[in-house]
Amino acid sequence: MEIRSLRDIQPGEECFIHYVNVLQTVNVRRKKLYDNYRFWCECLRCKRELKILADTAIGDRLKLEETEAKAQTFLAKIDKEFDENYYKMLETCETGLDAVQNDLDTTNPHMAQLHVRTQEACIGLQKWKAAVKSGMEIIRACKTHLLPTDPILGFHMWRVAKIQAVTLNQPIVARDLLQQAIDVMSIGYGSTHPMTMEAKELLGTIIDQ
Numbered sequence: 001m002e003i004r005s006l007r008d009i010q011p012g013e014e015c016f017i018h019y020v021n022v023l024q025t026v027n028v029r030r031k032k033l034y035d036n037y038r039f040w041c042e043c044l045r046c047k048r049e050l051k052i053l054a055d056t057a058i059g060d061r062l063k064l065e066e067t068e069a070k071a072q073t074f075l076a077k078i079d080k081e082f083d084e085n086y087y088k089m090l091e092t093c094e095t096g097l098d099a100v101q102n103d104l105d106t107t108n109p110h111m112a113q114l115h116v117r118t119q120e121a122c123i124g125l126q127k128w129k130a131a132v133k134s135g136m137e138i139i140r141a142c143k144t145h146l147l148p149t150d151p152i153l154g155f156h157m158w159r160v161a162k163i164q165a166v167t168l169n170q171p172i173v174a175r176d177l178l179q180q181a182i183d184v185m186s187i188g189y190g191s192t193h194p195m196t197m198e199a200k201e202l203l204g205t206i207i208d209q
């Protein structure tokens with residue numbers, strides 16, 4: 001087993017791993033942790049995000065919870081009903097985004113999860129430009145909520161850069177993002193991980209052009 005640290009560790013500092021998808025809201029993460037592991041998470045991030053919620057005016061908080069619940073319903077429907085039925089999946093993602101996007105920040109984790117499924121459907125349907133567009137939204141949300149070295153961020157950067165460079169044949173457009181993906185993946189996955197190696201090889205061919 002190999003353990004990779006995403007940031008420097010101070011002497012005596014406790015190390016944590018996450019048991020759930022970290023690109024979710026604090027309430028969703030804590031509920032899943034409680035349902036699956038029977039504890040209410042008190043990590044620094046949960047405490048920080050709970051404090052923000054507690055400081056939000058009650059009316060705004062109820063509105064936010066209502067909209068997030070709506071987004072959750074769409075996500076659950078997509079995951080349950082449309083496995084590999086990409087037309088239906090995309091249609092429901094678009095309806096879901098339309099229903100919630102006026103009331104949620106563009107980087108809200110529920111928005112990001114809808115974009116993740118939108119991108120999956122677009123890739124399945126070979127709608128590559130739309131897949132890049134969703135990918136950019138996912139990257140923005142990852143940058144907002146995750147550590148800058150999180151492998152999830154690296155993965156999404158790599159996915160978008162690869163579509164741009166290889167499928168859309170726009171290597172120059174992809175170059176900066178590809179470099180960033182390599183920097184992040186070198187820490188998150190390691191510099192010799194097959195995905196990092198493949199990204200480096202692709203960047204090499206772009207620089208040679």
Ligand SMILES: [Zn+2]
Binds near residue numbers: 041044045046047
């Ligand atoms: Zn936590």
